[in-house]
Amino acid sequence: MALASSDNGLDFGRVSVWLNDPANWWGPNGLLVHLREHVYYTLIAVVIALIIALPLGLWVGHTGHGVVAVAGLANGLRAVPSLGFVVLLVIWLSPKIHASTTIPGLVPTGSFQYFVPVEIVLVVLAIPPILTNTYAGVQNVDPAVRDAAKGMGMTGSQVVRKVEFPNALPLIMSGIRSATLQVIATATVAAYAPFLGGLGRLILDGVDVINDPHSGYPAMVSAGILVAVLAVVADLVLIGLERVVVSPGVSGRVARRRARPTAIPAGGAVVELAEA
């Protein structure tokens, strides 16, 4: 690609040279090490966010309590700049953490006090999309379906587990997708915290030595492209997962094939009940 003007040394030609050097992939400071860290940071944050937001969202959607608070919180958090949040916690919280926990390949010695604040930021940013989509998904369930479930004698928790959750699953999955993208992007910024890895490390370390052919612009662009690829792959994996976990009745894939009479409202939900 000769799109770039070479007068400022930001040449894409050098990016492909950089990418063709195996040492830049497999080395101790290579792309793959940082990719693995990036994936781990993301997985940890999304799983913790899911553990917090999913039950809370189901509860809010089921009971209708706290809808205003949740929606307001989610909107407010969008305005908070993630970089400012990361820096704030690193300055304020990190000196208070004295544990010297190390996790091989993930948290090297001395970095635990920076790992914790960054994960907190990632979790906090991942919660709103999952939370809002979960309660919106539950609230969108056809009231007739919910009534039918109650009429069949289901208890409150059975309605949540067997009716509301499966019907809300498509929206919940799309919440998880936005949360994951958000976390992958923010984990790049979070490398501003000292001693932390992830692909953002290569980008931020390159800023000061931008004309360096080894760790300057080519490394930054390569890491950047890999983050973008990671984001797209993660999204595709979650779309695939969505197809597996969402009941065919809910997603409408079954209804079309069987050509049922149109008299059944929200046919998917009824099929779901019959199976449960």
Add this chain to the structure above:
Amino acid sequence: MNVWDYFRDHQNDVLHWTWTTVWLAAVPLVAGLVIALPIGWLANRFRWTYPPLVTAAGLLYTIPSLVLFVVLPGLLGTKTLDPVNVAVALTVYTVALLVRVVADGLASVSATTLSAASAMGYTNRQRLFAVELPIAVPVIGAGLRVAAVSNVSLVSVASLLGVAQLGTLFTEGSQLNSLTPILLGLIMIVALALLFDGVILVAMRMLTPWQRAVRS
């Protein structure tokens, strides 16, 4: 040192950075809307273009901001410190967000309304500007509010590459190991985001007088 004293001491810098942040967030918002309107219209008018256009827009939105800030100088031939990179990157995000919103907004206009307008003698073009777009204002405006708020907070990421704006308060606080500039930066950016949100909200109300007429 408290936040207010810090602000007084660095008044010139902070006000200058605030101004830069306003421009870097506002210009892409307008540019993004101008670009997204025809694309969204296309996606609505010819339905077969909807899936590819909306998917492509969604794909753009998955690119992390820091990555775009880094890659754009290579594509545009600009310098890394050039604020143009930030403006272009945020325009890309605004377009990515608004294409779907514009298409869905236009699609939300009911078929009866369209027939009525045509029966009254509106040409297709007149109908688009006098009927469809005004009716889509609430939907498009809601998308614009999301884009505005996220633009304001994304601008700050550019300070990692040395582009001076309100986010510089974060890197400064980190270097000085001081909470004061960080808090000031957070306050200013959140306030600015709320201001953008409010301006769009007021503009939406002014563009949709019939909504108030119905209520009262």
